[in-house]
Amino acid sequence: MEIIMSILAGTLFGTGIYNLLQKQLLRIIIGTVLISNGAHLFILTMGELKRGQPPILREGVTDYVDPLPQALILTSIVISFGVTSLLLVLAYRASKENQTDNMDKMRGNEYE
């Protein structure tokens, strides 16, 4: 199970980085979403996947899922959600002001 999840996370990273290297702003943003989701899956996998066990340690419970990765993911998801929404608004405004969504044309070489 861990192996499959790791490969999935790796695929998400790969496609994310491919999109990150594109010129269109929206594709770049989709790329960032993909890699952050890859990272979240990766954190979950790192805490060992056990199906059907609660993340609670009580008396009598011997088998439990590590709760820490779940707490970390929750934090990380909230942060990436916030940043993505900010990035979308920013990209919208930037493409309006600069009248292009092509990163090649937004290079800014007026000082060169």
Add this chain to the structure above:
Amino acid sequence: MSNLAALPIIIPLISGILLIFLHNRMTVVRILAKVLTLGNLAVVAYIAYYIYQNGTITLEAGGWQAPYGIVLVADMLSIILVLTTNLVAVAAVFYAPSSLSNKQEHFYFYTFYFLLITGVSGAFLTGDIFNLFVFYEVMLMASYALIVLGGGRIQLRESIKYVLINLFSSVLFVTTVAFLYSVVGTVNMAQLAERVGEVEQKGILTTIAILFFFVFAIKAALFPLYYWLPNSYVAPNPVVSALFGALLTKVGIYSILRVFTLIFIYDPNLQQFFIWIAGLTMLFGVIGALSTNNIKLVIAYNIIPAVGFMILGIGLFNQTAISGTVYYLVHDMIIKAALFLLVGAVAYLAGTTDLRKIKGFMHHYPVLGWLFLLATFVLAGIPPFSGFIGKLLLLQAGLASDRVIIVIIGLITSFLILLSLMRIFIQCFWGEKDNDAYTVDKQAARKFTLPVILLLFFSVVLGIGAEFFYPIAESIGKYLMNPEIYIDSVLKE
């Protein structure tokens, strides 16, 4: 008393939130922001004094004991950096009203400013590596808002790149923490330090260490990952540039300092690697500073060689070098803020940032001119100013460990830093009176100079009072070289 450790985070956080509600009364907000910043500085100064007297404070949040809960660790290093942060913040808050437009102030500048201080202080104080990531995000979120405040064409364009590069490095940060967690099963820094020493597979740990270095190097703008920095630091308002230049890259350096003196200690290959990176960072940064005619860009590029000097200290890894890094870190935070504010004032008064179009400033604004010259000397490290003492310690440590090439690179870099700033001084301040190019506004100039004088005063004190400050830096160096002290104070075993 351990609750004291949380105050430098909580005060700016509450202040920031409070100011949202008052946002229609700009006069109140301005006064309140100044009062709250000064109050925070006073509190932090008291905490620093307390720690100086009584030693490290650890706060276990919610009463959860050290390896399980989140801890805040206020040791001498953290609190000195938080103190310097607040000093820079005071200068920025007094400079802000004259530099920002009313509209920019109205759109929650002070709120984001306080949240930035929250994030930076939190990153300095936390004792938990995932929490470090969270405070990085708090700081970055505030910085995203600040960099785009005003929303001009260039600003929007540069902030897109700034957000993207930081987002990418944050994702990498979180992934690296996950890696580390899977290997050692903890995120508490003290416990990490203990367990990393016991792990047998050193290969995977070296990979993780390099990944951490990569993440922090993006934030700290080391060679070859500094390319995003200069343009995005020039785009926003000078106050924001000053805050960024003084604080954000230094948080990256602090993280490297902490992680590589506490958790991943002493790997000779890594050491060699750091020293090479330091040399290249210095050279390329200073070449960048000489390559441009934009006065703001010159200062932005000057951040990079300074970062190189600090990494050099971490690479040399002995007590003198680490003390030198700490000294240089504090010196650089203050002087970079002062320089950004000064150049911001020059650009504002002249109406342009092109140094070929500005001349004869000395006739109209003599105080500004002399302050700029003083700041130049401090930054370049002319004795007896603080830059000299930091560099002296670092280069001494370099010579002591027979690394002559890096010492030569360091000396050449200092000389070129002086040259890059003297270019601005000679071009902008000397020369004939030029009455047509700009209107002389002495009133505005006076408002700009006051915060700069404050910063330069502390900078000069740091240099001339080295007799007093050096023992503190030395004790921090000694403390960082012995990670057991940190581990004991957190885990209390």
